[in-house]
Amino acid sequence: MNENGILPPSYAAACGRERAAKLRPPEHQVAGHRASANKMGPLVDGSGLFYKPLQAGDRGEQERAFYEAFSAHAAVPPRIRDAFFPRFHGTRLLPTEARPGEPHPHLVLDDLLAGLQAPSIGAITWPPSSPEPYVAKCLAKDRGTTSVLLGFRVSGVRVLGPGGAVWRPERPELKALDTAGVRRVLRRYVSSVSGEGADCALAAAVYGGEGGVLSQLRELKAWFEEQTLFHFYSASILLGYDANAVSANGVGGGVRVKLVDFAHVAEGDGVIDHNFLGGLCSLIKFISDIVSETPETPPLAP
Amino acid sequence: MNENGILPPSYAAACGRERAAKLRPPEHQVAGHRASANKMGPLVDGSGLFYKPLQAGDRGEQERAFYEAFSAHAAVPPRIRDAFFPRFHGTRLLPTEARPGEPHPHLVLDDLLAGLQAPSIGAITWPPSSPEPYVAKCLAKDRGTTSVLLGFRVSGVRVLGPGGAVWRPERPELKALDTAGVRRVLRRYVSSVSGEGADCALAAAVYGGEGGVLSQLRELKAWFEEQTLFHFYSASILLGYDANAVSANGVGGGVRVKLVDFAHVAEGDGVIDHNFLGGLCSLIKFISDIVSETPETPPLAP
Numbered sequence: 001m002n003e004n005g006i007l008p009p010s011y012a013a014a015c016g017r018e019r020a021a022k023l024r025p026p027e028h029q030v031a032g033h034r035a036s037a038n039k040m041g042p043l044v045d046g047s048g049l050f051y052k053p054l055q056a057g058d059r060g061e062q063e064r065a066f067y068e069a070f071s072a073h074a075a076v077p078p079r080i081r082d083a084f085f086p087r088f089h090g091t092r093l094l095p096t097e098a099r100p101g102e103p104h105p106h107l108v109l110d111d112l113l114a115g116l117q118a119p120s121i122g123a124i125t126w127p128p129s130s131p132e133p134y135v136a137k138c139l140a141k142d143r144g145t146t147s148v149l150l151g152f153r154v155s156g157v158r159v160l161g162p163g164g165a166v167w168r169p170e171r172p173e174l175k176a177l178d179t180a181g182v183r184r185v186l187r188r189y190v191s192s193v194s195g196e197g198a199d200c201a202l203a204a205a206v207y208g209g210e211g212g213v214l215s216q217l218r219e220l221k222a223w224f225e226e227q228t229l230f231h232f233y234s235a236s237i238l239l240g241y242d243a244n245a246v247s248a249n250g251v252g253g254g255v256r257v258k259l260v261d262f263a264h265v266a267e268g269d270g271v272i273d274h275n276f277l278g279g280l281c282s283l284i285k286f287i288s289d290i291v292s293e294t295p296e297t298p299p300l301a302p
Numbered sequence: 303m304n305e306n307g308i309l310p311p312s313y314a315a316a317c318g319r320e321r322a323a324k325l326r327p328p329e330h331q332v333a334g335h336r337a338s339a340n341k342m343g344p345l346v347d348g349s350g351l352f353y354k355p356l357q358a359g360d361r362g363e364q365e366r367a368f369y370e371a372f373s374a375h376a377a378v379p380p381r382i383r384d385a386f387f388p389r390f391h392g393t394r395l396l397p398t399e400a401r402p403g404e405p406h407p408h409l410v411l412d413d414l415l416a417g418l419q420a421p422s423i424g425a426i427t428w429p430p431s432s433p434e435p436y437v438a439k440c441l442a443k444d445r446g447t448t449s450v451l452l453g454f455r456v457s458g459v460r461v462l463g464p465g466g467a468v469w470r471p472e473r474p475e476l477k478a479l480d481t482a483g484v485r486r487v488l489r490r491y492v493s494s495v496s497g498e499g500a501d502c503a504l505a506a507a508v509y510g511g512e513g514g515v516l517s518q519l520r521e522l523k524a525w526f527e528e529q530t531l532f533h534f535y536s537a538s539i540l541l542g543y544d545a546n547a548v549s550a551n552g553v554g555g556g557v558r559v560k561l562v563d564f565a566h567v568a569e570g571d572g573v574i575d576h577n578f579l580g581g582l583c584s585l586i587k588f589i590s591d592i593v594s595e596t597p598e599t600p601p602l603a604p
Contacts, residue, residue, distance in 0.1 A: 151576035274453035278580030
């Protein structure tokens with residue numbers, strides 16, 4: 001292993017020299033541990049790469065193994081891989097503030113928010129539900145959230161409003177959401193007003209239309225109705241759009257729908273992932289209700 | 303309450319006089335308790351009605367309440383109610399062999415197998431998965447079956463083969479099935495040979511084509527993607543076809559796809575039933591794989 005970790009040599013050579021100067025915690029993280037003096041957390045390089053520290057125990061190794069298997073799997077349609085997953089660029093040993101002198105392996109992935117000037121982000125997380133014994137424990141934990149009832153929970157939101165105002169509910173607040181609360185947060189995510197109001201002015205542009213969240217989720221769903229390769233327990237969907245672009249144009253706005261967090265992915269063994277698919281259909285229903293209730297074009301300012 | 307129980311008077315008057323002579327345990331039952339000298343079980347009248355004893359505890363009352371709510375619910379599309387559910391004709395007090403002198407209330411439902419000369423039947427059961435505390439217990443119970451992994455389990459099969467041969471695996475055998483075993487049973491269900499072989503000669507006629515199991519399941523799925531009225535924990539889908547008709551005609555054959563067993567239905571409260579829908583998609587995938595693998599018309603006899 002060289003100073004660039006176990007990254008493919010050609011890639012490492014191209015990027016290695018610029019590395020140290022640029023790495024920093026991502027500005028827009030909404031879920032997971034943040035990097036600090038005491039804790040390892042993800043880093044970005046500002047030119048499109050995201051470095052995720054390999055998690056402790058089996059989880060890190062399992063996530064790495066998933067990325068390797070998934071990246072190379074002949075049965076994964078390239079369109080699905082490109083549209084809905086971060087690209088995997090191998091692993092790299094990096095120094096960390098938390099443990100000086102002990103470089104730690106990081107997964108090198110696409111920075112999913114690169115190119116968005118004012119990213120508004122949402123993270124939706126799936127319950128663990130494998131047939132292993134730890135299910136009962138996880139179920140008990142999830143009973144406090146909407147996971148069991150809705151098939152998913154909202155695990156992070158960060159909305160950039162007009163004038164740079166940020167709406168970012170705290171994690172305990174998100175964990176305590178009931179069904180009505182989840183609906184409110186999903187409406188607020190596509191609203192142009194600051195504070196607690198929800199005009200859903202961006203719903204048509206972000207959720208609806210060609211390339212919107214809804215059409216992307218439906219494409220993902222069509223794959224999940226067929227694919228029996230992987231079961232994505234505890235994975236998340238990251239939603240992102242560019243609050244600047246979407247306000248300016250009314251349509252488009254760099255809408256992103258990406259799967260992340262694969263420490264608990266299991267082999268599908270010829271069976272579809274009905275756990276993920278059920279929650280995905282549930283999320284689609286919430287979002288399609290919001291699109292149906294709101295006008296196709298944002299209302300004109302009075 | 304009169305001698306006919308709480309059935310609507312007009313209906314009771316029309317049917318009451320013929321009742322006692324004709325009631326008998328159904329010949330083709332594949333799951334649930336059978337009526338005997340010691341146990342109450344369902345009865346049929348041979349002219350299209352099925353009498354299901356109200357279950358003990360809350361379950362009976364909950365099932366009755368579901369049928370009443372469902373039958374009258376303005377938001378249930380009539381096509382869905384007619385195609386996929388037994389019609390509910392109220393309840394009726396009936397004498398039982400198990401408890402002489404103590405008439406017991408029965409749900410009066412359509413006999414879903416009426417009109418099939420040689421019914422081949424399958425029962426597919428969904429796991430309980432409500433957010434109530436009994437989930438963990440049920441999960442443990444289900445871990446012995448395919449419920450957690452596949453989202454459903456095969457709870458009963460009875461296939462009428464050529465010359466009247468019957469294939470009917472025992473319940474412990476069905477409970478022990480793994481994924482490959484479920485696939486084998488679903489193939490055997492549409493095979494014309496007797497014994498353990500599976501030629502899938504009836505797959506195109508029973509599973510495929512217009513009005514086949516697959517197209518009916520997909521119609522049901524489309525409803526489940528939208529409906530937020532009910533969550534069908536522990537319900538079953540009853541599959542039926544007429545082994546005589548399907549052999550004779552090659553297509554058609556009275557294929558039936560019906561939901562039954564509603565003692566654990568809960569209100570949807572604006573959320574889709576992702577638990578049922580996920581298992582339904584899983585079942586659809588198994589069956590569509592069998593249809594894809596088999597020729598459209600049954601092979602000619604050599």
